[in-house]
Amino acid sequence: MVLSQAERPKGPVPVEVQAWFDARGWRIRRHQLDMLSKARAGADALLVADTGAGKTLAGFLPTLCDFAPSAGEAPEDGLHTLYVSPLKALAHDVKRNLLTPIEEIGLPIRVETRSGDTSSDRKKRQRTKPPHVLLTTPESLSLLLSYPESMEMFRTLKRVVIDEVHAFATGKRGDLLALALARLQTLAPDMQRVALSATLGNPLSFQEWLSPQAPGDTGEIQAADLVLGEKGAPAEVEILLPIEERVPWGGHAGRWAVDQLMQAIRDNRTTLIFTNTRFLAEFIFQCLWEVNEENLPIGVHHGSLSKEARRKVEDAMAAGELRALVCTASLDLGVDWGDIDLVVQMGAPKGSSRLLQRIGRAGHRLDTASRAVLVPGNRFEFLEAMAAKDAVDEGMRDGEDFRAGGLDVLAQHVMACACAGPFHEEDLLAEIRSSMAYAWLDKAVFDRVLHFVESGGYALKAYDKFKRITRDKQGVWRLTHPNQAQRHRMNAGIIVDSEMLQVRFKNGRQLGKVEERFAAQLSSGDTFFFAGMSLEVEAVKDMDVIVRAAKKSATIPSYGGLRLPLTTHLATRVQAMLDDRAGWGRFPDDVREWLEVQDYRSRLPKPGELLVESFPHAKKHYTAYYTFEGWNANQSLGMLITRRMESLGLMPAGFVANDYTLAVWGLKPVTDPKPLLSPDILTEEFTDWVTESHLLRRAFREVAVISGLIERQHPGKRKTGKQVTFSTDLIYDVLKKYEPDHVLLEAAWTDARARMTDVGRLADLLERSQHELVHVELDRVSPLAVPVMTMIGREAVPQGEVDDELLLEAETLAGEAMRIEPKEAH
Template identity: 35%
Template sequence: MPEASSLAQDWLARRGWSAFDFQREVWDAVAQGRSGMLHATTGSGKTYAVWLGMLQELIRRHPPRSTAEPLRVIWLTPMRALASDTTKALAEPLRDLAPHWTIGQRTGDTPAAERARQDRRFPTVLVTTPESLSLMLTREKSREELQSVQYVIVDEWHELIGSKRGVQAQLGIARLWRFNPKLVAWGLSATLGNLREAMEVLCRPGATAGVPSPVLVRGRIDKNIVIDTLIPTDPGKYSWAGHLGAQMQQPVVDEIERSGTTLVFTNVRSQAEIWYQLLLDAKPEWAGQIALHHGSIDRATREWVEDGLKGGTLRAVVATSSLDLGVDFLPVERVLQIGSAKGIARMMQRAGRSGHAPGRASRLTLVPTNTMEIVEAAAARRAAQAGRVEERNAPDKPLDVLVQHLVTIALGGGFLTEALYEEVRTAWSYRTLTRKEFDWALAFCARGGDSLTAYPDYHRIAQDEEGVWRVPDRAIAKRHRLGIGTIVSDAAMQVKYLSGGNIGTIEEGFIARLHKGDCFFFAGRLLEFIRVQDMAAYVKKATKRKGTVPTWQGSKMALSAELGDAVLEMMQRAAGGDFLEPELEAARPMLLTQERLSKIPTPGTLLVETFRSREGHHLYVYPFAGRHVHLGLASLLAWRLAREQPNTFSMSVNDYGFELVSADAIDLAQVLDQRVFSTQDLLHDVLASLNSTELAQRRFREIARVAGLVFSGYPGQHKSAKQLQASSGLFFEVFRKYDKGNLLLDQAEREVLSQELEISRLRATLERLLGKAVAHAELRHPSPMSLPLMVERFREQLTTEQLSTRLDRILRDMERDAG
């Protein structure tokens, strides 16, 4: 057998490949026992950089025998869909270099027979998810089974780091480090702006004495990424969300027709359903050659689509973020992005799904759905070329995840208070956790806090005679294992044919609005709703030709700060008469109309427009900070303006700005002298401007489920969304009245501010606005930038037909006045 250090090199050479410098750098770091972070472009060989380095070290330490090794490697993926593909990639060198070692996967999709096999003996290499790792930690002999683990790899770390699932992974890895202080952890990513911080979140330098410092490896691969825009023939002078949708149908069809296998990305599932139908309407003969893929479609159908992509048998697949990550589809030549990707990292991630191999070019074509997205496309390309990628930050000590983890460890052999406190603090998100906060979480698990002491169901852990905390009740243990995880969404309902066969899942709220005979598009089919029975919606194939499209909660992504800045830079070029970019030339009629009727916003100016209509007084402000920040800004300004001069406002927001409308005149002086943008008393004013109690109660529903206060039900007996909301709402009110020191209430308020209102970005935006010159324009007619905000508000009030009539009249008046 060759020397272990040359195993990786030799294995690559037998396939006609040679190692990149960054791969050798990772191998050297792994050989030194160093943890780290590898950042390299998609399709450049990240997986083999880490895996071959670890495999040759394992072979050096444990020369392969005719028997399988115990569990040595845990490979965490953020999505179950990636597990199968990753397992195949890891199995190839394992089969050649250590044929008696075993590999398996353990996710929510793993069959019961395979789980039972793993329960008897884990494989040498296990591909799993953060949730499944937590479940492994609930096993009574978890230390005995997992102390042999020497390597943990977190794939697509950028996808996890900013969420509670990332915190769950941190806690799981902290436990594995306790079992084996020499454990080596690596993160893989292709799209992250704050690499060193991301590495420290995963590897926690200094958390374990005597462990070498982690290393950051950047894969410098000259991968050719081509980003262009599918420019419409007539973008028009005025535009609003979805304005260009139908106009882009034929150009998209033409692009697919002259390309190889194509991925068509949309941001949301409802948009994916619509575009799948648009393609079929244009090309009925493509039935069977194109497919639809999103997270609500039945797993068997998703796997069929993935196999078709890998085999090159599908012409195109319309997908959401369900195909964003890691899956290796070599036949894919082209990616189309419908609408804005809203972020540079997401755009780059999707571009990498084409040309997914070293040396092959990746091509992404942006398909704008309104004229501002044409400008945004040019801005996104420029920002990507400059390497301006968004940062992802880890949540700060979410106590609901900690409460869940305490019960998990109590199940997995139990714990001593002091030892677990020190262990939890080695996880980055809990590095500032105080002993008082830890003791509160411990008491909450033990007796349910001050208000639930009388209820045995919330006495989840108890100390034995030796001071070890354990879960004494088997029913509580079962409920906890079923509820592990931090992904909380509205209750999903199975969609099934009357004749048998599962189609997928839809949120219960959508099904609740349907009546018998109503038709809707789902999974690329037109279905007729029949009835709900046993938490399943039964349907049959519809004979009608029309139907609605399901909507899913949380479907609107917000523009990132980096992309917002890049768009303003593009606008400044247009204001200076520079239309050299093809996108700016296409948007020239709209931009020139904006300049003639108002002004073009730039990085150094804050555009403020005012307009008087039969509805009242309109104020438009354009910070370009994304819809979440604009929601907070609009509420804040409305409250501050009404505080000085009583007034009632309605509002609308989009990614570029917001609109306030009132019956009475607005005190414009406060806006023009920028008093309303002050950061003084910001937290007080933001909370006063919103129904903060209602927002906190809504956020508490998720916290209650993660913390185990609310149980979703046993398999086949799921509780409805209304039941879960009622239960969490009751806890919220009880804690507010009888347990005001409950830290989960504080967490709900913090999450509202940090996640829903993005208070840090709101403050930063206000500070930036104070540094800009206000450019005020008094409008005679809606400008191209104000019209989309007007349409956003109309959509809340008018039917589609009424909206179309209203828009036609507004546009006629504007064109007539413009001559």
């Protein structure tokens, strides 16, 4: 229905654009007009609006209006708008949807994408004849800025639109983008910055991150204007429960729900099934296919599949040809497939914002309620799912905090600037400090970074291979040799995955990549399941795993990627639910019984309290710490506690952790856990452990690659993972001995502490333990300990593969934990 003149919004919208909205029966929403007004005023703006509210169109509306014939003189030819997204898939999807209004309105706008998938010929042409709108990623933008042509290319830039800003602004990709924005502002001083998100828990931090700090001002970061979108229909979220069986004690895959999932696929037009890992995506796809008696079209999508495989699935979804798609975070963000009417989350959601983002893929319209089903893998995950559902119902969001920008990212950016042309360090420092991520940077630290890029540092300056830039007599920095630019562009990037091998058929058709450690275990004749197919290995040669189709396979590649962290917000909610006995009435009978028996036999941890239980089992002594601080913090705590137990003669034998609990066992009982949790463990055992363990070496490996010290790619050749590890370990040992204050060792320590071990949450936990620790000694395993106890011996096995075995073991443990002795009953 076309809106009447009276119903149309009042605003400075060109008649051609207004007519397009009218022809579709749409009204221009208030927040879209607000974003247009901000653009006209030249103000930076952050738009926070629900999924389906037309955020992307709001970001591009000023550009569409600028090119409308009735708006007056058209913008000069050249790059006008830059769109930056965290995912290549999102950029391609936005291009597909952006072309519709451009073509239907008849606007003279050329739109192109640029990513790692773009051909080299097109990339070269874009530098000299750019489109009006370029859609790209932070990494591709940084590479563009490393070319001398960038100064002319970005001169005409009017607007940068950053989509799904919450997904990467707080990490190293955000550091790289912040530096790129600072450089763009120098090249195009009047450029406007726009950011879009549906799931920000702390908008003010993102407003400050988005806007530049003006040189010479008081030093305070200016905040971009905040625009809030119109409210949409509330999401409809339900938690799937077993029809006849109980909620599982252990496991994460949710395999028990496959038959019910298949029925949901039959009952809906299109279902999007999210998993938290690439392994689980392949595993759940395989499980669904085994019960897919009607041969309904189901696809699989994750970041390790080939570009061709991903694009084929994305196009099939856009065309409405799939009934279901199993995916990972590779499709978390912004993908606009309006026909999806159900989203399924397999396993725990880990955060309310992440869940909201995924739920928003269903319906994808502001006035249509998105439907979602959560499939918990075990009982703690059921509680987490309930907590996430409550948070979504209340509109509560969570998210990560900002931290100081990384020195390794800064080193990469300095090199990119040198590739674009000579620079004065005073000018570059002022430009870098205009970003919030590096506002803290002083001249002394910047000099250390410059000299690292110049020669590798004091301990490495004798080697010519590390000499990348030099300063002339006039104080201008430039490349030592023109070929340094090519070396930088071949190796620049922020995402440092494990070394990957290409999986392909003999005819050259590529399926995707598996990690080198998995490929190293393969021999001719072995089979595995990948890209939705059973494959047999013909050969493993160089960087390729050559395969052919096989009849059946059970093995699935697993990947060593980071685990999704449990947010503090959800952890706090779960603890509050445990303490709210009146609220247990909405839980299934078996979950309620689990908590009641726990409360009867031991106790439940109150909010802010650290409950520790000790009990014997299988001729060993166990201690369970209910921290609710996430897997990273619990894993680190396990390492530290076992070291201290050893020094105290308690003979530790091992530990296992999940997001909620740490279980440690040994040959002697822990009668007082408080000495094991004293805060000084972070200054003594922690330092020794990180220094001696693989953590610091792994962190150094990553910063060495990101900073450009170690090059993975050479013309016609790529280093294997083993070669990179050998090189970085060698340099690590040299620096540790001869230059312990090297800038990369500092960067590696920062990463190891803040990221790999979640040390901030760990410190809070240890501080809390000194005042709020409650120790309960039991004669056998407690009900609350069963989920983590089922993981013992299974940590090295990919999730999902052992679910059946876990169920059997869990039932045995549960029987012991839930048994009420006659004497206890009285």
